């Protein structure tokens with residue numbers, strides 16, 4: 588048996604599956620970047636992005652990946668010698684903190700472990716301890732893709748307000764945007780970063796930075812911002828090149844236009860509800876398998892889990908062998924365990940992740956779960972029975 592007889596499913600947490608409509612939109616000759624369709628479509632693309640982020644404020648596009656969006660956001664709000672607080676629930680929270688450190692910014696870590704969201708009380712206490720008001724921003728992942736922990740952003744905003752602190756709230760939605768409910772303005776988020784290759788279903792290559800009026804004012808008080816990262820001209824351009832500080836990412840923009848059309852014709856509420864339902868099916872199957880064997884969901888409390896990605900533990904080497912089996916035999920590529928290695932399992936061979944972000948529907952999820960069931964059977968891994976039934980019930 589091999590996956591070669593049909594379409595493969597790349598079920599890793601980014602890059603995600605690209606819809607045919609996105610691929611078709613990108614398959615075209617090079618467009619004129621000075622006049623016509625491309626410059627004309629920019630205002631509606633920016634509006635479409637703002638609608639996904641649920642903000643009426645500013646949206647900017649960078650040619651780059653999520654790491655670029657991290658650096659872009661920081662470059663506009665902090666300078667060397669400043670201090671930020673980094674909420675850490677996994678590899679990506681740590682990653683953004685490292686980017687800040689690379690810019691000469693001091694990071695006070697708020698380590699929340701790998702299985703649960705940040706507590707409002709802990710953030711409030713950390714901010715109250717900052718008597719001199721040194722902390723310029725709180726950096727936080729909405730979803731940490733390594734652990735699949737989802738932070739409650741409204742609670743963190745409330746904690747900042749309760750502490751009476753002026754720090755900006757900066758949120759990484761690279762994994763969650765277009766998957767997990769996110770309300771930038773209603774939740775009081777000042778800066779939000781995202782990228783094209785996850786919930787937005789476009790190839791890697793675009794980073795997005797959204798920001799509030801308060802963040803814009805902070806930028807305007809900076810002595811200088813590097814020309815490329817500066818969000819000023821990008822958010823108020825007079826010509827197409829200013830959106831991108833150079834040549835536009837022409838084909839990515841066509842792909843993005845197609846993906847935004849798909850998202851908004853489905854509707855944000857429906858997109859979130861779909862992800863929730865599909866995630867519920869995955870969790871139901873995983874919980875059932877776990878009743879008779881070693882599989883466990885990394886995040887015990889369902890309300891703390893992302894609906895875009897699920898991190899699992901199954902025991903040393905089984906995780907890696909299962910991934911190899913499903914990829915080689917079933918055309919299903921699962922995500923590696925990231926940031927989960929410890930002394931006992933330095934290569935995180937006991938972990939894997941299921942990416943269920945963006946362009947996913949019930950038959951893909953049931954196919955993925957059925958393939959995992961087959962892999963567990965082939966590897967003779969003990970497991971509870973009835974996992975696929977449980978998943979079907981969750982979808983019914």
Ligand SMILES: *Cc1c(COP(=O)(O)O)cnc(C)c1O
Pocket residue numbers: 601652653654655679728730731732759760761762782791
């Ligand atoms: C994928 C991801 C990143 C990194 O994005 P790259 O495009 O790989 O640079 C950062 N944060 C989160 C939450 C992610 O899911």
